[in-house]
Amino acid sequence: MTLSRHAGRVDAGFSPRIDVTPSERNEPMIVRDNGIGLGPDEMRTFLATIGGSSKRDDFAVARRGFLGQFGIGLLSCFLVADTLEVRSKSAKTKDAPTTLWVGHADGTFTVSDSDYALDGPGTEVKIMPRHGDLEWCNEETLRKLAGDFAELLDVAVRVKGDLMSMNTPPWDRSIEEQLAWCRERLGFEAMGIVPLDSSLLNVRGLGFVLPYTAAPGHRTGDRIYSNGMLVADSVDQLIPEWAFFCRAVIDAGELPLTASRESLQETNSLGLVRERLGNRLLGELIKVHGLHQNVYQDILRLHATGLRALAVKGADIRDLMGSTLPYETTLGERTIEQLLAIDQPSIPYVADADSFDAIRDVAVHAQVLVVNASGPHETELLQVFNEQHTGRFSEMQRFEISSLARPEPYVDVDRGSRLVRVADETFGPNVVGVEVAHFQPANRPVLWWPAANLKGTRKRLPTLAGPPK
Known part of the structure; x- marks a missing residue:
């Protein structure tokens, strides 16, 4: 909710801070910062326009007009209060006055000299919550919100004097601490961790491999920050949809937010970052396959269904899955790559489990290879490879059963x-x-x-x- 801009501070040794005082015993909630502040003309220019749009029906207009400036945080105060007081003192002018802006939920406002002066440059916001909205401004709620939204900010944010921000980001912690962070914040014991760094727009993060089977195309969403401020806990824009087997925590860096500040703008830059992070995940799978076979096999066993679905639709990962995902056959497990290497014009498969059970032991004794493609997406994946290898896989027909039995x-x-x-x-x-x-x-x-x-x-x-x- 702060209105200040730290970049404009004059002294080089400036240390920004934000202090939050919860609402207690009919007293207002107070948010105070020591930023550059606003002078009288700036108060009239910026806050007068916000005041004129303070009705809830005008939120969309205000968001468009003040995105990235001062509008949305201040305007949101009217969701819990009918009256809002803003006092600000500019650091640009020596002995600058303290200016008071008072806005009301009906859209009226006043700008005047403050009845008391701030003790230094910065801005103070007083919110008197409505009776039914007191819970949003009490100590318990503010500690939770500040702990969630401000924990990674490099600005000191305090609630009743207790520091809630400036925590070490998970991507800058040790592996043991990263696993503990995932366990505490995301609620699961990760099978593995993938660093997700992009040199583009300062995007940084981690991908945690899920220890349970996730449905392809139904990602839970990721925990996304923007320059240290939490955006949302279920954003699905940065990690490709096919990466259903992991959940990520990422700072989106310089990628722009939407007006509501609850998601990222769909820009060309976002698409490029998403592609790079997808390549990073795919590269890590290949690396794990080469260096940690036991871990890779655990991932395959747990996420085989989804990985097949991914390989059906995504050419990027198809070759890796073709060489590593096993199919059950009457002569033991084989990958698609191994099946294609067999010196015979056509490789038979059956597409349902009952059929495979019916012929399994007969085919084994006859030393005839038949592929079981009854699992989810197994037939579709064989058909995709058929397009590349001129129909090497063919579904077994009725007349072939008698010859199979010999x-x-x-x-x-x-x-x-x-x-x-x-x-x-x-x-x-x-x-x-x-x-x-x-x-x-x-x-x-x-x-x-x-x-x-x-x-x-x-x-x-x-x-x-x-x-x-």
């Missing part, structure tokens, strides 16, 4: 025919197709293919192993 004709034709006839009579025509044959493993009584894979029918195709009884 059946041998059963010698007892009569008994086999009776089994087929009983099945037809029991289930009816075009419901179940039966073929009698030998195949391995011997403990598998039938091989069946789910109806969902038989286009246009409701059939299942069982194949009997061993003699019927």
